[in-house]
Amino acid sequence: MSIRERMSGNEAIATAMRQIDPDVFAMFPITPSTEIPQYFAQYVADGKVNTEFICVESEHSSLSACLGAEAAGCRAVTATSSAGLSYMNEVLYVAGSLRLPVVLAVACRALTGPININHDYSDSLAARDSGFIQLYAENNQEVYDNYLMAHRIAEHPDVRLPLMVCEDGFITSHAIENIELEEDAQVKAFVGEYHPEHYLLKEENPLAVGPYGVSGYYMEARVAQAQAMINAKQVILDVAADFAKTFGRSYGFFESYRMEDAEIAMVIMGSSAGTAKACVDALRAEGVKAGLVKLRVFRPFPGEELAAALQHCKAVAIMDKSEGFSSMGGPLFAETAGAVLNLEHHPRMIDIVYGLGGRDFTVEAARSVYGRLAGIAAGGDLGPVYTHMGQREK
Amino acid sequence: MIEVRWHGRGGQGAKTASQLLADAAFMTGKYVQSFPEYGPERSGAPITAYNRISDERCPIHSNIYDPDYVVVVDETLLESVDVTAGLKENGAVIVNSAKDPADLRPLLNGYKGRVCAIDARSISMDCLGAYFPNTPMLAAVVAVSNMIERETFLSEMEESYRHKFARKPQVIEGNLKCLRIAMDEVKEA
Numbered sequence: 001m002s003i004r005e006r007m008s009g010n011e012a013i014a015t016a017m018r019q020i021d022p023d024v025f026a027m028f029p030i031t032p033s034t035e036i037p038q039y040f041a042q043y044v045a046d047g048k049v050n051t052e053f054i055c056v057e058s059e060h061s062s063l064s065a066c067l068g069a070e071a072a073g074c075r076a077v078t079a080t081s082s083a084g085l086s087y088m089n090e091v092l093y094v095a096g097s098l099r100l101p102v103v104l105a106v107a108c109r110a111l112t113g114p115i116n117i118n119h120d121y122s123d124s125l126a127a128r129d130s131g132f133i134q135l136y137a138e139n140n141q142e143v144y145d146n147y148l149m150a151h152r153i154a155e156h157p158d159v160r161l162p163l164m165v166c167e168d169g170f171i172t173s174h175a176i177e178n179i180e181l182e183e184d185a186q187v188k189a190f191v192g193e194y195h196p197e198h199y200l201l202k203e204e205n206p207l208a209v210g211p212y213g214v215s216g217y218y219m220e221a222r223v224a225q226a227q228a229m230i231n232a233k234q235v236i237l238d239v240a241a242d243f244a245k246t247f248g249r250s251y252g253f254f255e256s257y258r259m260e261d262a263e264i265a266m267v268i269m270g271s272s273a274g275t276a277k278a279c280v281d282a283l284r285a286e287g288v289k290a291g292l293v294k295l296r297v298f299r300p301f302p303g304e305e306l307a308a309a310l311q312h313c314k315a316v317a318i319m320d321k322s323e324g325f326s327s328m329g330g331p332l333f334a335e336t337a338g339a340v341l342n343l344e345h346h347p348r349m350i351d352i353v354y355g356l357g358g359r360d361f362t363v364e365a366a367r368s369v370y371g372r373l374a375g376i377a378a379g380g381d382l383g384p385v386y387t388h389m390g391q392r393e394k
Numbered sequence: 395m396i397e398v399r400w401h402g403r404g405g406q407g408a409k410t411a412s413q414l415l416a417d418a419a420f421m422t423g424k425y426v427q428s429f430p431e432y433g434p435e436r437s438g439a440p441i442t443a444y445n446r447i448s449d450e451r452c453p454i455h456s457n458i459y460d461p462d463y464v465v466v467v468d469e470t471l472l473e474s475v476d477v478t479a480g481l482k483e484n485g486a487v488i489v490n491s492a493k494d495p496a497d498l499r500p501l502l503n504g505y506k507g508r509v510c511a512i513d514a515r516s517i518s519m520d521c522l523g524a525y526f527p528n529t530p531m532l533a534a535v536v537a538v539s540n541m542i543e544r545e546t547f548l549s550e551m552e553e554s555y556r557h558k559f560a561r562k563p564q565v566i567e568g569n570l571k572c573l574r575i576a577m578d579e580v581k582e583a
Binding site: 178271274 | 413416417420425426427428429430432451453454455456457459
């Protein structure tokens with residue numbers, strides 16, 4: 001029986017962590033993720049968890065401590081944001097290549113500069129090629145649900161990859177909204193215990209962790225890791241199917257919202273997708289065939305499935321909440337364009353970079369995007385492919 | 395759906411007040427949102443917090459530009475912030491002030507809707523012996539908007555205080571008195 005509650009995204013993540021009761025939580029605080037270890041420290045003090053809670057001196061160390069714990073066969077977690085994730089960067093790659101399924105909660109926040117504490121995906125999408133699985137969420141409920149699925153995906157023997165559970169800094173991390181929590185016992189039963197096949201001090205099978213990879217073997221390790229990311233696709237779907245059966249809420253690689261007959265659509269991530277849905281509903285009421293795809297899984301990137309969802313559209317806007325400085329669009333645009341490349345007929349596509357550093361995204365802003373798409377769909381000019389929303393002239 | 399915008403100064407608890415309103419509405423079965431808007435935080439700087447209260451889950455996660463109600467926790471903000479920007483004419487602005495509401499209207503950029511005043515300082519000092527403007531402002535916005543029925547609101551808040559102040563039961567009565575007096579004393583022009 002679900003529990004009707006209200007809480008912020010940060011508290012939802014901390015609650016999921018409490019219910020899972022990981023072996024190790026290595027923490028270093030940074031806004032807006034700080035509340036996660038803050039709530040968790042209270043659970044430790046109150047004796048509600050058996051977790052070894054380690055306060056370290058930096059994010060590089062928090063993730064390193066998690067890797068040490070994971071290599072020893074423990075389930076380890078941490079949380080961070082923005083510059084903290086950047087500072088972890090070296091260790092992110094180590095986690096992926098050592099195939100240690102640490103789960104990292106990220107309250108996504110802009111990167112400096114100018115210095116800014118608010119939301120965009122500069123931090124998590126800069127880490128897109130680090131070998132982490134990445135799950136994104138529209139609201140506190142989805143963050144909680146993603147967290148309940150995270151360990152099972154990451155720890156699956158076909159996968160064994162680290163995983164980021166991403167939420168929108170402040171917009172989700174600090175907003176209190178209704179949520180359906182699950183009972184502790186049911187969460188524990190769903191997530192299960194972690195018994196890795198290999199770990200550092202296993203007497204029957206001692207192993208070295210992190211040795212040098214000579215050229216004759218390095219590539220094999222990398223390809224095995226790439227294969228694990230491919231394998232993750234099926235595992236993500238299988239875990240979601242079991243989650244739906246157990247708790248009644250369904251998830252896929254993405255959510256297709258009113259896409260069946262959509263002629264114009266957005267591909268968008270996170271809390272902005274909710275705001276855009278309100279716009280889609282208003283446009284549908286006016287007879288406009290608008291839809292949207294809300295991407296939940298960025299790594300592995302569900303290219304084939306996304307291409308199939310978009311192929312019947314006439315015009316699609318890719319909404320990028322990070323600036324990749326590629327000079328030709330943000331990372332979501334690059335990935336989506338790659339995904340539709342081999343379709344016989346693909347929609348005309350534009351990229352709109354928006355919401356950087358917490359710039360607000362409104363229903364009206366979404367309407368302006370669909371307005372431009374309607375013009376393109378009607379045979380009008382494509383216009384500039386790569387633009388920035390609401391850019392001030394002075 | 396009812397949308398509320400709170401204006402306060404960092405440290406005064408506008409964010410907490412918005413969370414308390416969300417709590418009260420949640421307990422009456424509503425879907426709620428309570429969220430702050432942060433800048434470079436410092437104590438005393440103007441801050442904004444928001445509420446959406448609805449019968450269905452609201453998917454919108456933008457800030458609120460056309461609120462039904464505006465609550466001003468610090469009267470001095472009227473000099474520097476356009477608090478009634480976008481405020482609906484059939485809504486209301488509620489200011490923490492000892493002034494008569496009619497004297498506040500000239501400070502509100504021509505706002506034509508209801509202007510309400512509540513002397514949160516004196517109520518708080520009388521009931522709690524310290525200046526916590528949150529509690530009277532919360533009661534005032536509930537009274538003015540009628541978004542939660544009075545007795546339901548008071549009994550839900552009592553329940554909430556008994557939980558929240560389980561280790562400090564002596565403050566419960568003062569807070570409840572604070573709510574009742576504020577609901578009675580909010581003035582309107």
